[in-house]
Amino acid sequence: MGVVQKVPVYLEKIPGGGLITTSLDAVLNWSRASSLWYLLFGTACCAIEGLMCTGASRYDYDRFGMIFRASPRQADLMIVAGTITNKMAKRVKILYEQMSEPKYVIAMGGCAIRGGPFYYDCYSVLRGVDLVIPVDVYVPGCPPRPESILEGCLKLQQKIKKEKVSDWSKTEKFIPEPE
Amino acid sequence: MPSDYAHVGLFLIFGVAFVLIAFFLARLIRPARPNPVKNRNYECGETAVGSAWVQYNVRYYIYALIFVIFDVELVFLFPWAAAYRSLGLFAFVEMFIFLLILIFGLAYAWRKGALKWV
Amino acid sequence: MTAEELTSKIKATFAEKVEELPAVTGIPAFRVKAEHLEEICTTLVSDPELKFDNLSCLGGIDYPETNEIGVVYCLFSFAKRHHLNLRVMMPRENPEVISVSEFWVAANWFERETAELFGIKFKDHPDPRPLLLIEEWDEGYPMRRDWEGKDFIRMPEVGQEK
DSSP states (O other): OHHHHHHHHHHHHSTTHHHHHHHHHHHHHHHHHTTOOEEEEEOSHHIIIIIIIHHSSSSOSGGGTOOEESSGGGOSEEEEESOOBHHHHHHHHHHHHHSOSSOEEEEEHHHHHHOGGGSSSOSSBOSOGGGTSOOSEEEOSSSOOHHHHHHHHHHHHHHHTTOOGGGGGGOOOOOOOOO | OHHHHHHHHHHHHHHHHHHHHHHHHHHHHSOOOOOTTTTSOOSTTSOOOSOSOOOOOTHHHHHHHHHHHHHHHHHHHHHHHHTTTTSOHHHHHHHHHHHHHHHHHHHHHHHTTTTSOO | OOHHHHHHHHHHHHGGGEEEEOOTTSSOEEEEOGGGHHHHHHHHHHOTTTOOOEEEEEEEEEETTTTEEEEEEEEEOTTTOOEEEEEEEEESSSOEEEOOTTTOTTHHHHHHHHHHHHOOEEETOSOOOOOSSOTTOOSOOTTSTTOOOSSOOOOOOTTOOO
């Protein structure tokens, strides 16, 4: 990636170079947003609603280009559907790290946002999945209606379409410590 | 004819070049940020214990073997079938003997249980 | 056997080792001392009229008011179709009871869970590893009534939420 990270910066300096970077932006963002393959990561009731029911024929994910993948290596969106316990948090982190860039996360349901109904009186539930992985879109509900989840996916698509090629050189690398 | 071989050669070069260009372009555009946790073996979030070299059932090998044998037989059958009208009785009998040998092979495999998926 | 027949049969077989508890759910319930549990379980499994071959549930209970901690066993018989509940109570300081996984294999995981959540020690357990809590857990026994942990947030009383 070394050369290509610098190219957009130089491209923008030459007159007319902005045209190239913005068209490149548009093409790349459109292609990423239109085929978000999501990782089947469901731990509790939200998995039934948000992964199975929304993926079935009435509210379809496939019409947005979203196909489920079982392996994080082949997915670029992780819909965290369900309660995350402290024991599961470590595994969530490892799975998130094993996804390839560009990767996005939707925190679905009350439990993934702030621990949901398990915020009080619970010794083992992680109060929000954004304590371990960075989240792009939060979809509230317990469980959220499929329409809400699809609205969340559309918001994520809008967020992706605002990305810029010239930001590639500015992202710093985060290297987690291995276990 | 030389021009026919040229067609085949061009097809070959184009095929190889297409694949290489696709990989190279993808390599330019995609982000690449390897880190130690990302490069670990995938085991649903757990740490993998032991080696992944396990013993597989021999049924997969036998299935592939039978497929290869009869696939090669078909490769010989297709040109014969395509030029059937212009070949005479001699070709028919000769191909029939070839098929007979392979039918013996099929009967042997059948008898030995190689066609059962157990 | 009906519940009354079962109650009388248990009382006849074990005499003073069991103490009858009020059967709130219609299932006969008995209180047993921890040292008698092993012979009682042997009889319950092997007696041809009782034949309790299935352990439906095993759980811990905690009564800090009377300073007791205990284990509840819910037994069922497929052959005779009757239920039984046993309760073993121990002092809270050092709760120890024999493991029943030699009689009913299902007790294995139930006892692992109860041991790590209540702190009850099951003697002769074949596999005494923790089951549910995280590997680095060092904050005590969460299901005891008087447990307070580092991150534990109690539900505020009604009318006093911020």
